[in-house]
Amino acid sequence: MIDKVANVLLNPKFVNFANNTTYTVTTESLFKATGRPVAIMMDNNVDEKTRKYAATKEGLYQLLCLGIYLTMIPFIFQKYGFKLAQKILKGDKDLPAFKNAAEYLNYAKLAKMEKKDRQGHKLLSKISDTLKISKEDKLTLKEHLLKDDKPPAFPAAKGAIELSNLTGTVIGLAWIASELSNHILHPLMRGLRFEEKKKSNTINIKG
Amino acid sequence: MTTPFQKQFKNLCMNLGKNNKALYGALTIAVSKGILRPTFTMMDKKQEKDSRKYTAFREGLTGAVAFGSYLITDAGVEKLAKHIAEKSNHLKELPKMKSTLSLITVSLTALFVIPAICNAATKPLMNALLPKKETKRIPQQPLPRKEIAQPNFQGYSTPYHFKNFYNSGMKIGGV
Numbered sequence: 178m179i180d181k182v183a184n185v186l187l188n189p190k191f192v193n194f195a196n197n198t199t200y201t202v203t204t205e206s207l208f209k210a211t212g213r214p215v216a217i218m219m220d221n222n223v224d225e226k227t228r229k230y231a232a233t234k235e236g237l238y239q240l241l242c243l244g245i246y247l248t249m250i251p252f253i254f255q256k257y258g259f260k261l262a263q264k265i266l267k268g269d270k271d272l273p274a275f276k277n278a279a280e281y282l283n284y285a286k287l288a289k290m291e292k293k294d295r296q297g298h299k300l301l302s303k304i305s306d307t308l309k310i311s312k313e314d315k316l317t318l319k320e321h322l323l324k325d326d327k328p329p330a331f332p333a334a335k336g337a338i339e340l341s342n343l344t345g346t347v348i349g350l351a352w353i354a355s356e357l358s359n360h361i362l363h364p365l366m367r368g369l370r371f372e373e374k375k376k377s378n379t380i381n382i383k384g
Numbered sequence: 385m386t387t388p389f390q391k392q393f394k395n396l397c398m399n400l401g402k403n404n405k406a407l408y409g410a411l412t413i414a415v416s417k418g419i420l421r422p423t424f425t426m427m428d429k430k431q432e433k434d435s436r437k438y439t440a441f442r443e444g445l446t447g448a449v450a451f452g453s454y455l456i457t458d459a460g461v462e463k464l465a466k467h468i469a470e471k472s473n474h475l476k477e478l479p480k481m482k483s484t485l486s487l488i489t490v491s492l493t494a495l496f497v498i499p500a501i502c503n504a505a506t507k508p509l510m511n512a513l514l515p516k517k518e519t520k521r522i523p524q525q526p527l528p529r530k531e532i533a534q535p536n537f538q539g540y541s542t543p544y545h546f547k548n549f550y551n552s553g554m555k556i557g558g559v
Contacts, residue, residue, distance in 0.1 A: 187481060209494050212499050342409070
């Protein structure tokens with residue numbers, strides 16, 4: 178039994194999923210978008226109308242957060258965060274001059290594969306032919322992928338992407354989502370007939 | 385030449401790259417949302433003040449409960465992962481096991497634990513921490529009645545023919 182549990186926990190796809198901030202935040206947001214409205218509906222301290230209103234608003238807010246996260250993180254924070262990290266650590270062997278975050282992510286996917294699986298893989302075409310760890314290195318990164326059993330992994334590059342994701346999480350989910358929700362959720366709630374125009378909603382806590 | 389900032393930045397990136405946990409993302413969200421979300425809610429003038437107070441309080445509380453719950457469950461994950469790794473002879477892969485178990489527990493905590501604690505704690509904490517709005521008690525008195533001035537007919541009663549003007553007398557046309 179315990180071996181089966183260990184096998185599930187060590188499944189390479191699951192490990193990769195759990196190590197990726199985007200996937201974990203997405204999973205958490207989906208659970209929040211379902212769990213929190215259900216919990217609010219179960220809160221008997223508040224009247225039913227208010228519960229329905231609060232649960233719908235919470236669900237919509239979490240979906241808004243997920244939308245913001247999925248669109249802003251890869252296209253803005255990951256892109257520019259990786260570039261900024263490259264500028265800060267310019268010339269460092271642990272963070273070579275990848276064209277962008279996407280090129281590193283393709284490289285990382287290939288580096289995790291078995292050597293025989295890398296040969297002729299379509300992702301190889303997305304790795305620069307001239308990119309080296311440093312000027313002193315005789316092999317390019319592409320050659321490392323084709324010749325080494327374990328090509329260099331560049332944890333600093335992965336860390337730079339994770340740090341960008343975390344920064345994006347704070348700015349996107351806590352700041353932008355809160356600001357946007359004030360402008361988007363009220364018209365949406367009006368559309369769903371939970372709010373009336375020019376009439377404020379009151380939350381009635383049972384005495 | 386590397387500056388102290390570059391050194392620290394590199395250490396941070398290396399640590400996150402080698403061992404990133406689902407916990408870090410969850411904690412970051414809990415702290416930032418726990419502070420910023422109530423602030424924005426209180427600034428939303430489209431809602432009534434009492435409603436804003438309740439929502440902001442619940443949001444702040446959710447952030448605080450989430451932070452604590454994630455830390456506690458993560459401590460449990462450490463022990464559980466070690467136990468499974470020892471029993472299944474996968475001690476070398478303990479960090480991988482921790483990261484997958486961490487994802488499972490963070491998700492379950494977000495789904496069940498945090499909303500349940502918030503449901504149970506919001507009302508008592510709100511009653512204890514927020515000052516209750518005092519409502520002025522209006523003394524139970526009959527509503528003042530407006531005195532209607534009665535016409536003075538100087539000793540005579542109300543003229544009968546005015547009262548029944550339309551209902552009496554001879555009808556013309558026989559309808």
